[in-house]
Amino acid sequence: MSGLKIDGWSVRRAAGAVCAVALALVLLSPTASRAADAVRVPSGIWLMPLKVAVRVFDCSGRLCGQLVWVQKPRDSEGQLLRDPKNPDPTLRWRPACGQTVMWGLQPAGPGRWKNGWLYNADDGKTYRVKAELRSDDMMVARIYYGLPLFGETWTMSRVERLSSEGWC
Numbered sequence: 001m002s003g004l005k006i007d008g009w010s011v012r013r014a015a016g017a018v019c020a021v022a023l024a025l026v027l028l029s030p031t032a033s034r035a036a037d038a039v040r041v042p043s044g045i046w047l048m049p050l051k052v053a054v055r056v057f058d059c060s061g062r063l064c065g066q067l068v069w070v071q072k073p074r075d076s077e078g079q080l081l082r083d084p085k086n087p088d089p090t091l092r093w094r095p096a097c098g099q100t101v102m103w104g105l106q107p108a109g110p111g112r113w114k115n116g117w118l119y120n121a122d123d124g125k126t127y128r129v130k131a132e133l134r135s136d137d138m139m140v141a142r143i144y145y146g147l148p149l150f151g152e153t154w155t156m157s158r159v160e161r162l163s164s165e166g167w168c
Helices: 011-028 030-039
Strands: 044-048 052-059 062-070 100-107 112-120 125-135 138-144 151-159
Touching: 044 062, 052 100, 062 112, 100 125, 112 138
Parallel strands: none
Antiparallel strands: 044 052, 044 151, 052 062, 062 100, 100 112, 112 125, 125 138, 138 151
């Protein structure tokens, strides 16, 4: 079989070339790159510097985060924390727990996301956010207004479960 030639190509060499081209097409296809990025989606619960934890999940190909734990879930009167600084007065009554506080983070390469938003109930403001997965259990986020230069860097740690109190 190795001696058979077609237009100057050996069958073995032609078959190898066809396999190499097919493999390259599969690896470079958009579906394959999306699948590779999907493996790196940091799904799970992440502890943030604000003494809260968010459940990070895929929402239509982007990253979102829902508040699932608060270190101090009740105010001084024993009532569940609400959102009193929300710029929309009609939303100030809603419980803090369960709110989507991070949304719209677009993939920007393996383990990186950009152009997202983060709502901070402590001051009622919405900030820009970009994030990078540094390891399976550590993500670094840049929270900013306007330009990333004018912001803060937050290191978030993946957690399995925090103390029982404060879970939404």
